[in-house]
Amino acid sequence: MSNEDGxxxxxxxxxxxxxxxxxxxxSQTAVDMANLAEVEDAKLRQQTGKSYSQxxxxxxxxxxxxxxxxxxxxxxxxxxxxxxxxxxxxxxGWWDKDYxxxxxxxxxxxxxxxxVPQWLGGQGIQWGEHPFGQDSTGKDYFALTMRGTxxxxxxxxxxxxxxxxxGSVVGSLAGYFRGWIDAVLMRATDLVIVIPLLxxxxxxxxxxxxxxxxxxxxxxVLGLVTWTSLARLVRGEVxxxxxxxxxxxxxxxxAKPGRVILRHLLPNTVGVIVVNATFAIAAAILLETSLxxxxxxxxxxxxxxxxxxSQYQNAFTTRPWLFWWPGMFILAIALxxxxxxxxxxxxxxxxxxxxxxxxxxxxxxxxxKALNKTTGSTAGPGGKDVPGQPINGSxxxxxxxxxxxxxx
Amino acid sequence: MLKxxxxxxxxxxxxxxxxxxxxxxxxxxSGDPLKDLRESNADNREYLIEQRIDFMGLDQxxxxxxxxxxxxxxxxxxxxxxLGTNRSGQQVIxxxxxAAASTLRLVVLATVIAMVFGVLIGIxxxxxxxxxxxxxxxxxxxxxxxxxxxxxxxxxKEYLAIGFNDWLASPDPGFSWPTIIVVGLVLGLALQAxxxxxxxxxxxxxxxxxxxxxxxxxxxxxxxxxxxxxLGPVVITLVGVAAAVGATVLGAGLKNRRVLYAGLITAxxxxxxxxxxxxxxxxxxxxxxxxxxxxxxxxxxxxxxxMGGYSKGAATLVSVFTAVVMGGLIIVxxxxxxWPSYLEIVGxxxxxxxxxxxxxxxxxxxxxxxxxxxxxxxxxxxxxxxLASYSRYTRASMLEVSQQDYIRTARAKGLNERQVxxxxxxxxxxxxxxxxxxxxxxxxxxxxxxxxxxFGWKGMxxxxxxxxxxxxxxxxxAFFLVTGTAAVLFNLLADILYAVLDPRxxx
Numbered sequence: 001m002s003n004e005d006g007x008x009x010x011x012x013x014x015x016x017x018x019x020x021x022x023x024x025x026x027s028q029t030a031v032d033m034a035n036l037a038e039v040e041d042a043k044l045r046q047q048t049g050k051s052y053s054q055x056x057x058x059x060x061x062x063x064x065x066x067x068x069x070x071x072x073x074x075x076x077x078x079x080x081x082x083x084x085x086x087x088x089x090x091x092x093g094w095w096d097k098d099y100x101x102x103x104x105x106x107x108x109x110x111x112x113x114x115x116v117p118q119w120l121g122g123q124g125i126q127w128g129e130h131p132f133g134q135d136s137t138g139k140d141y142f143a144l145t146m147r148g149t150x151x152x153x154x155x156x157x158x159x160x161x162x163x164x165x166x167g168s169v170v171g172s173l174a175g176y177f178r179g180w181i182d183a184v185l186m187r188a189t190d191l192v193i194v195i196p197l198l199x200x201x202x203x204x205x206x207x208x209x210x211x212x213x214x215x216x217x218x219x220x221v222l223g224l225v226t227w228t229s230l231a232r233l234v235r236g237e238v239x240x241x242x243x244x245x246x247x248x249x250x251x252x253x254x255a256k257p258g259r260v261i262l263r264h265l266l267p268n269t270v271g272v273i274v275v276n277a278t279f280a281i282a283a284a285i286l287l288e289t290s291l292x293x294x295x296x297x298x299x300x301x302x303x304x305x306x307x308x309x310s311q312y313q314n315a316f317t318t319r320p321w322l323f324w325w326p327g328m329f330i331l332a333i334a335l336x337x338x339x340x341x342x343x344x345x346x347x348x349x350x351x352x353x354x355x356x357x358x359x360x361x362x363x364x365x366x367x368x369k370a371l372n373k374t375t376g377s378t379a380g381p382g383g384k385d386v387p388g389q390p391i392n393g394s395x396x397x398x399x400x401x402x403x404x405x406x407x408x
Numbered sequence: 409m410l411k412x413x414x415x416x417x418x419x420x421x422x423x424x425x426x427x428x429x430x431x432x433x434x435x436x437x438s439g440d441p442l443k444d445l446r447e448s449n450a451d452n453r454e455y456l457i458e459q460r461i462d463f464m465g466l467d468q469x470x471x472x473x474x475x476x477x478x479x480x481x482x483x484x485x486x487x488x489x490x491l492g493t494n495r496s497g498q499q500v501i502x503x504x505x506x507a508a509a510s511t512l513r514l515v516v517l518a519t520v521i522a523m524v525f526g527v528l529i530g531i532x533x534x535x536x537x538x539x540x541x542x543x544x545x546x547x548x549x550x551x552x553x554x555x556x557x558x559x560x561x562x563x564x565k566e567y568l569a570i571g572f573n574d575w576l577a578s579p580d581p582g583f584s585w586p587t588i589i590v591v592g593l594v595l596g597l598a599l600q601a602x603x604x605x606x607x608x609x610x611x612x613x614x615x616x617x618x619x620x621x622x623x624x625x626x627x628x629x630x631x632x633x634x635x636x637x638x639l640g641p642v643v644i645t646l647v648g649v650a651a652a653v654g655a656t657v658l659g660a661g662l663k664n665r666r667v668l669y670a671g672l673i674t675a676x677x678x679x680x681x682x683x684x685x686x687x688x689x690x691x692x693x694x695x696x697x698x699x700x701x702x703x704x705x706x707x708x709x710x711x712x713x714x715m716g717g718y719s720k721g722a723a724t725l726v727s728v729f730t731a732v733v734m735g736g737l738i739i740v741x742x743x744x745x746x747w748p749s750y751l752e753i754v755g756x757x758x759x760x761x762x763x764x765x766x767x768x769x770x771x772x773x774x775x776x777x778x779x780x781x782x783x784x785x786x787x788x789x790x791x792x793x794x795l796a797s798y799s800r801y802t803r804a805s806m807l808e809v810s811q812q813d814y815i816r817t818a819r820a821k822g823l824n825e826r827q828v829x830x831x832x833x834x835x836x837x838x839x840x841x842x843x844x845x846x847x848x849x850x851x852x853x854x855x856x857x858x859x860x861x862x863f864g865w866k867g868m869x870x871x872x873x874x875x876x877x878x879x880x881x882x883x884x885x886a887f888f889l890v891t892g893t894a895a896v897l898f899n900l901l902a903d904i905l906y907a908v909l910d911p912r913x914x915x
Contacts, residue, residue, distance in 0.1 A: 187419065187422070187423055187426075190419075190420075190423045191423055191426050191427045191430065192427075193895075194423055194424060194427045194892050194895050194896060195427050195430070195431055195888060195892065196888075196891050196895075198857055198858075199431070199857075199872060199884075199887070199888065199891075200431070200434075202872075202873075202876055203431065203434045203435055203438050203876060203884075204434065206438040206439060206876060207434065207437060207438045207439075282553070282554065286554070286556060289556050289558075290556065290557070290558065290858055293556075293558045293858065293861075294857070294858065294861060294873060295877070296876070306556070306558075309556070309558060309559055309562075310558070313558070313562050316562055316566055317566070317570075323559075323562065326559075327556060327559040330554075330556045330559065331551070331554055331555060331556070331559075334553070334554035334555075334556075335550060335551060335554040337554075338550050338553055338554050339550060342550070
């Protein structure tokens with residue numbers, strides 16, 4: 001917590017010594033008069049030369065997180081590919097084949113996608129008639145996979161919104177009002193937690209599949225079961241925030257509870273919420289594919305990545321492409337979302353220095369940099385106690401807490 | 409403390425009650441339990457429908473059915489559990505017993521492996537933060553988090569099981585030179601990353617591992633290791649001594665001769681035991697193994713206490729560890745001995761489906777091998793996935809702890825790195841990990857629904873899945889009863905453990 005005071009945002013505007021603020025270096029008197037934190041602030045400002053708002057800091061740190069940025073771009077590309085290729089909700093895309101239309105099986109359904117140029121002995125870089133091949137009834141597998149990817153992305157979006165809204169509302173109400181409201185809401189949360197996630201989702205998924213209205217009911221259902229960990233986290237944050245002076249000030253000025261929660265408390269918990277929502281999304285994507293695989297999720301005339309794997313898992317030896325493509329897409333989506341979540345957590349982490357250390361994905365330079373900082377203190381693995389270094393992955397909380405797939 | 413526990417019990421009980429009601433209502437409304445009969449063409453259709461309505465109590469309103477179930481569960485207090493019948497009239501309590509036994513066998517081993525290796529990898533990556541191995545492990549961890557279990561399971565089946573079986577069935581199972589070189593390179597790179605040090609030391613580690621692989625694998629081929637594996641007394645001794653020395657290095661430092669000698673004596677006694685028990689272990693039973701294990705641990709403790717002197721604790725730990733390693737090696741040797749005859753019975757050893765080969769009869773060791781090879785794939789899969797989370801948690805916890813003042817103090821007063829990491833940092837970082845482990849043991853009993861489905865394992869997950877598919881509340885509720893109770897109990901246990909381990913926390 002103490003580092004929060006170290007960011008320029010919190011620096012009081014009435015620093016006694018102007019020379020400290022202007023970066024001319026702390027004089028002896030300044031050190032005497034200003035407290036230590038202010039001197040640290042001044043040093044920081046001297047080094048960065050510019051001060052940033054909290055939002056700018058977060059954005060900068062996120063952009064410096066290479067893995068997260070690559071993942072974000074990658075996810076955007078998958079999104080564009082899935083929705084422009086076969087179109088959505090009646091709007092046609094640039095791919096002319098339909099995922100539900102059976103046809104003649106050409107060349108045993110082999111994929112026509114080729115990435116090996118002709119001068120290397122391949123068939124040349126080409127897309128072909130059926131880039132991902134065809135299934136046993138001649139359906140175009142590219143269209144099927146894209147349909148499944150669309151489903152996964154819709155799930156991600158809906159679950160992200162539903163579980164975030166429920167989780168933050170429940171958590172902030174419980175934390176702000178405490179007393180019996182807290183008791184009731186938290187017991188309700190326990191009620192959902194105590195039923196294994198997969199079990200609850202399967203039962204609800206089974207019910208929603210009876211409605212037969214496509215993916216949306218299932219997505220809503222998944223949102224309804226994955227909010228619990230966020231509610232607990234937000235409650236914890238709000239419990240500590242509501243004791244702060246700014247809340248007392250807002251209440252004293254006559255702010256109603258709704259205003260205090262929406263304007264003063266929730267904006268301060270946005271870090272927790274965003275990071276947790278990301279991991280909840282990743283978990284929900286995997287949960288949907290698992291449910292569809294078990295037969296409790298998306299039902300056959302429609303398609304989903306998990307369902308595709310379930311349908312064709314026995315075809316692996318003869319027609320491996322029916323198995324590889326959907327799996328790779330699940331992995332790619334979930335991995336990108338997880339990396340984005342990791343980047344966001346690092347970005348929102350107040351323990352991060354404002355000049356966020358640049359990390360490569362496989363950067364071997366990090367260790368040397370860390371060692372350089374501690375030369376003289378401890379040899380060998382001593383680089384770990386450099387103050388202010390980010391603690392990466394300080395618990396994949398959201399993923400593992402309540403919203404992970406409890407039963408792999 | 410007692411008041412806290414009682415209050416927790418009270419509220420947990422109410423939560424369980426509410427959750428059971430919720431799940432019951434949801435389950436019976438999730439579909440039509442008579443669907444398959446309505447569509448059937450059987451002559452006695454009406455009778456079958458009548459029978460099922462009778463078994464499931466479909467003619468009663470939902471609250472009466474729930475009440476029936478609840479009173480049945482309530483009788484557990486007086487030792488007469490009645491969890492109802494499934495739709496074909498079988499007692500669910502009997503099904504539950506079988507399912508739980510099978511699931512525990514599947515999950516316990518995987519969880520223990522995941523915990524041990526996850527914590528080790530977590531420590532390693534925390535010590536070598538921002539090194540190559542840290543980044544690689546981090547990337548792999550994220551990948552395992554994002555991996556769809558069912559997909560990975562099919563990959564494992566195809567490449568590990570079927571690949572290995574084909575390789576073993578081929579007329580001359582051996583390693584090709586490209587394989588040997590690749591294995592050597594990977595092993596060398598991994599080992600130099602783990603041991604680290606300066607460029608020279610890294611290079612030597614790498615070369616050593618590479619040359620060793622290039623010599624060992626052809627030698628194993630020459631022995632026809634794949635079909636007639638053996639360790640032999642030399643390898644057993646070498647590994648035992650290495651275990652003793654390694655444990656001493658970690659536990660006390662090589663300078664502490666008392667500890668080192670305790671470990672070495674245990675290793676030598678282990679070799680003696682190998683010969684002494686050879687006849688006894690030819691075709692043993694579980695009781696003999698258990699007695700021998702107890703004797704071995706007892707002897708090891710005695711050696712540790714006799715030799716340890718001022719460092720009794722460390723000496724006992726090291727000699728017990730050595731004894732466990734020696735015991736494991738002896739068991740492996742006997743398994744290796746039975747491998748050829750097992751191959752004759754089964755042919756393709758690594759199974760991809762089921763929990764045991766049907767109608768299998770053999771000696772104790774062959775039976776052991778059969779169960780083991782059936783367990784292999786699901787265990788690897790489950791272990792890899794939970795290993796990822798343990799390593800992540802341990803790493804985060806270690807890094808958190810190593811920024812504390814008392815670590816700086818420990819370094820400042822001149823402790824060496826081993827003592828700082830193992831005694832001061834690791835012990836304290838274990839506090840949060842212990843509570844996570846308690847949670848995981850709760851989840852463990854619920855089994856691995858998807859893994860069981862993929863590997864055709866008849867456990868708790870299977871019970872739940874078929875129950876839900878048939879809109880049959882009794883099995884689903886039995887599953888929930890076990891998992892829910894376990895979750896509540898272990899949650900409580902985690903809280904108590906936390907308070908016991910960390911004196912700063914008062915309940």
